[in-house]
Amino acid sequence: MNWQSPGEFFAMGGYALYVWGSVLACVVCVVGEVVLVRMRRRAILGQLRRQRLADRLELEEHAA
Amino acid sequence: MTTRLINWFKYSSPPSFYPLAGKLIPFFAVLAALLCIAGMWIGLFVAPTDAQQGEGYRIIFLHVPASWMSMFIYIVMAFWSAMALVFNTRLSSMMATALAPTGAMFAALSLITGSLWGKPMWGTWWVWDARLTSELILFFLYVGYLALNAAIDDPRRADKACAVLALVGVVNVPIIYFSVQWWNTLHQGASISMTRAPSMARTMLLGMLLMALTAWMYSIAVALYRVRAIMLERERHADWVGELAEVKA
Numbered sequence: 001m002n003w004q005s006p007g008e009f010f011a012m013g014g015y016a017l018y019v020w021g022s023v024l025a026c027v028v029c030v031v032g033e034v035v036l037v038r039m040r041r042r043a044i045l046g047q048l049r050r051q052r053l054a055d056r057l058e059l060e061e062h063a064a
Numbered sequence: 065m066t067t068r069l070i071n072w073f074k075y076s077s078p079p080s081f082y083p084l085a086g087k088l089i090p091f092f093a094v095l096a097a098l099l100c101i102a103g104m105w106i107g108l109f110v111a112p113t114d115a116q117q118g119e120g121y122r123i124i125f126l127h128v129p130a131s132w133m134s135m136f137i138y139i140v141m142a143f144w145s146a147m148a149l150v151f152n153t154r155l156s157s158m159m160a161t162a163l164a165p166t167g168a169m170f171a172a173l174s175l176i177t178g179s180l181w182g183k184p185m186w187g188t189w190w191v192w193d194a195r196l197t198s199e200l201i202l203f204f205l206y207v208g209y210l211a212l213n214a215a216i217d218d219p220r221r222a223d224k225a226c227a228v229l230a231l232v233g234v235v236n237v238p239i240i241y242f243s244v245q246w247w248n249t250l251h252q253g254a255s256i257s258m259t260r261a262p263s264m265a266r267t268m269l270l271g272m273l274l275m276a277l278t279a280w281m282y283s284i285a286v287a288l289y290r291v292r293a294i295m296l297e298r299e300r301h302a303d304w305v306g307e308l309a310e311v312k313a
Contacts (some may be wrong), residue, residue, distance in 0.1 A: 001107065002110075002112065002113060003109070003185075007116065007144045009180050012120070012122070013113070013118045013119030013120070013288065014118070014119075014120075015119050015122075015181075015184055016095065016120065018120055018123060018180045018181060018183060019119065019123055020183050021176040021180045021183070022126050022127065022176070022180045023126065023245075025173060025176045025180070026130070026173055026177070027179060028175050029169050029172065030169075030282070033166065033169050033286060036165075037165075037286060037289050037290050037293065038261070038289075040214040040290070040293045041289070041292065041296075044293055044296045044297050044300070045296065045310055045311065047300070048167035048296065048300060048305065048306075048311045049313070051309060052306065052311060052312070062198050062313040
């Protein structure tokens, strides 16, 4: 173990801005990508479900 | 005597690859999370302080894996593009397209973390050095690929144009990798060499390799997730899409 106290850990030997900045950048990018890709899937699934519903209503209309 | 033949083309069709990818995603995602915890634990708590760079060197555990991944994803993207041009398989183009955003993200991270490392060590956020400039070009290649893909409405034509761009751009990858040998650069040499014994502490190397594996597992998981969305988008009129439980729900 390198650190004597939590304060020392967060200070990163004076490089806190750079080390934690890098960690933050990675977290933001990864979380952002995951959120975006999930939104993409949700959007296309929503479209497909609406299309399916519309098709079914049209069929029922024809049958009536 | 029976010869066992594996039909590799079986999974190259979207209807059979879609459920397979769905089953693989949780496996890769969990592996990525576990490797990340182990890698960051070693990187932040176990690996010793660097003699020259103090604690500032710990950026290496994020910067090097992100840079490797940005180059490797491009090679894989070029491979799928070549496959798409040669065999004209639907899935190959979709795989190439699904990888591009993740590659762009890793290239961006490589530049951001590199800049955050450069400031305290070199005294500057940016320098027009061979390594940095070629990595910036890689980022632009990814962005160009995505822009080109978005600009052409017909997916088949977009695939062809993007495949050519990906293949032409792949020449940049060895330029990035060897830039530190070919030119005098401010950037330090390769962290790991195939020919020399590793010069860094064992735990540093281990942390870096664990984080590199994390990047791999994450990329596979997120690319499979994206390729599934792309399959649905492109094959929305196909029967197999209408039969999916998530569409019927």
